[in-house]
Amino acid sequence: MTTLPNRPNSALLVVDVQNGVVEGAPARDTVVANIWRLAEAARRDGSPVIWVQHINEQLVRGTDPWRIVPELAPDPAEPLIEKIYGDAFEDTTLEAVLAARSVGRLVVVGAQSDACIRATLHGAFVRGYDVTLVADAHTTEDLTAWGAPPPEQVIAHTNLYWTFQRGPGRTASVAETSAVDFRIAG
Secondary structure (H helix, E strand, O other): OOOOOOOOEEEEEEEOOEHHHHOOOOOHHHHHHHHHHHHHHHHHOOOOEEEEEEOOOOOOOOOOOOOEOOOOOOOOOOOEEEEOOOOOOOOOOHHHHHHHOOEEEEEEEEEOHHHHHHHHHHHHHHOOOEEEEEEEEEEOOOOHHHOOOOHHHHHHHHHHHHHOOEEOOEEEEEEOHHHOOOOOOO
16 A cells, blocks of 8 residues: 555556657557556546656657647646656656545556656655556657667566565556556555
8 A cells, every 4th residue: 555645546647648759669559549448447437647748859848749649638627747857756746736636556657668657657656656557558669779678678677677566565566458447545
């Protein structure tokens, strides 16, 4: 259970599923479809869906690369967190948004597996949140030209790592889209 007091709720955290981030990523369409299914499930269960959007020189606010992919339709009432660092908690309002909704457990999806997903998972976990990484709902770009493993291996390694992550008073887990239950309390 989360180490955050009075935070029984779960939320779906959708990280950087932007045109310029996931274009050409492995299993892009499957990942986006799984995120859509999870967003619909969260909404049905009354769990918040929180969107995170990165801004930098390539992802300029208002441009097509910056926009969330067209297959996903954030509800205008759902929070949107803009960030400039990998960890979606750093210098943003994310913690306040989660606290206002009594969220103690995050179900994390999006991109990039080896950057913003990993940084946000770590950021949440060290802040006391329970975290669930959805194994088939995150992806990353191919950085093999710079010495990184192929994207499929990066995704598999991220899933493996979070399967064994532990900390006192909180949990980390990995689940397939079909196994995610938003009714599990944080």
